[in-house]
Amino acid sequence: MSLIRGLLSTLYYLPAVYKWFYRPYYLLSLLMSLAFAIVRSCPGLCEHLPSQREDNNSCAFDWRELEILMFLSAIVMMKNRRAITLEQHIGNIFLFSKVANVVLFFRVDLRLGLLYLTLCVVFLITCKPPIFMGPEYITYFSDSTIDEELQRDGRVTWIVEFYANWSSECQSFAPIFADLSLKYNCLGLKFGKVDIGQYGAVAERYKVNPSPLCKQLPSLLLLQGGREIMRRPLLDKKGRAIGWSFTEEDIIREFNLNEIFQRFKKFSKGEEPEDLKTLLQEAPEEEQPHEDEPESKKDK
Template identity: 75%
Template structure:
């Protein structure tokens, strides 16, 4: 059963996986991830490669290459235990496959290693993972609009994501946050995002570190009446983020989204009735006088 669950999950998301893999970024990454395999196994090329195999077969892996590939598989399995989306799973496989390719190419021939490493650097500079473009109920803030929007209506509870487009964790979390906004958005509970990679002053004001080594990206903050109520990940007294996993289940539990959603709907409905009564009374007064 433990083996069938991830298999069923993969098959369920298979159309989505194909959709992602057909994008230029993933097609290029796939070829770079299997580059050493292609070089080692392609007839006409592999015969000219060096090998440490006793039988001298240069078109097959030697014992050291097998060892490196097995170590890669173990690392990927460990990292993917904490992955929460298909994008993260695929991203981990691509990342560590490239690292293994660098090691294998340098071991095979330093010139091939330098060439592959250069290609990886160029690819990193010019190619970015595709940004999530699916349905969502999210308002995007700028440095000039966030304060006014959070303080405009005390009846509205806001959950705001502080993110940076260059952070892989933020890119992976985008679809999860969008799904939550579709399920829980209502007149009294709204979802927002602000790119602190672009608006550094917002990052300073709301105490979210934008360092490449920061563990605060993304950060989710709950606001009521313009005031911060809670945030995840939490930050300790030394300014370090406490490790926290951004799964949908964790967010629903920690932020009490089900309870917040029900309260927000009732509050707005009640305020709407009071507003209607007030309008009726004003009309009556106008008629009497």
């Protein structure tokens, strides 16, 4: 079933895939992923490569190489079961394809393996995934503007994403958060982002650990009057994030966005919106803030 699901997902997204290869990062990643297949089938070069085929055809995959590729396919399909966006699907394919290429090149020739591994390191350092540049209604905060803006009007509710540009999870989540801002932004409900990779003091103030080991990025905080109402993901006693899926449906449900948006539309008509805590108390119990949820330092 996972194989069929992966094939159907690929066919569904196929019309949108081609546009990514106009970008250098994805084009180079594609070439890096196909490097061994290109070398193995390249006339004038493949004849000099060792092979375990019975017919001694060194320009075709042998049984061990096919075994490695099949194992790679299984890992990619299992990994993509948790992928949310198209970028995550493609990123998983590229990542594990490069790992398989390293194994295949080292198996064939130590020099080719070292050369390919060096190219992978250079690519990782010099070529970064493109940052999402689509339409959005999002305010970008700095360490000097976030407190003033969040406390400017206590009636305004903010959903703030704490992110870092180096985090692939944050990059994959960017189009989802942008889409939510287009659908739900109004005078009483606004969306913001702060790069805690650049503004570390903000991360400390709002108790968001930027360490990859804690897996807290991205973090979404619901704030009103500068005071934290709830956040996702929640944290365990050791300060590590409890696994949570950053899909659009989960965010709408957990943060009760449909109800909040309808109530805060009154703000644009000059009416006073209901208190956010009262609104969240009307949500199902699993949508309430966790009792061990850390509060913002600015309350102290």
